[in-house]
Amino acid sequence: MKTEIPLTDPRRLAIVLAATPRGAATCRRLARRQLIAWGLDSTADEPYHSALLIVAELAANAVTHGRVAGRRFELGLALTGPVLRIEVSDCRGDRLPALPAVPCADSQSGRGLVLIDALADRWGALPRHPGAKTVWAELDLPLPDAC
Template structure:
């Protein structure tokens, strides 16, 4: 069993939003500002834009498929460095519909106006999945590897 040991304290940000188009817009704006504050817009330009698209798609799914009247959704961003993975950006969106898990579609209808969000997320990130939350809610997460792990040097006798 391998345990990931963080080399420094993760930088993280969590915020709650109303499950509405305006809430999704605020979520995207906060993510853009936070990622820029962490310097991703200048040092990791492509992952910065991929992360913004992932946030947009996950927030859209939360307000479309994960909405329950009177309950919002949560964004959690974290930036960590570990021995095994290097620097990783993790994006999490939690919503109150644990009974509606995302499924990557096997086939797309050519003229459909919707249904490509998870396919985009799958193509843009290094890993993604879901985590059940109590009571009857879920978190959909996606990770982007920003910098590789430091190479290990063999022990020289």
């Protein structure tokens, strides 16, 4: 079950989702739909695909590492001028993300933050009360050509 949080700014989206694999899949679909509605799929191909990968990784981390039984996670998207900000908040403020030094070649996890670090122009984590956190990433979008 999802709950949309009504916001007055049409360039912002916040959605609360179940912290399950199905919730992560819904998160990815809703982010794709919103980015298309903002026109990012046609005007900025590379940032569009980077944004979708970042959303997928952050949602997967929220349901894998940030899950607390009976609690949800939140996706936030904001388009402010030439910057797209992606935020995913979960209930595990005690588990802040950190880049691994070098993921082991045979490891089945540990590459998500490396991918986010490579794709995003900036990223980080902020505490969110009570006992939660928000992991965010920003993409600088290309400015439209002036004619």
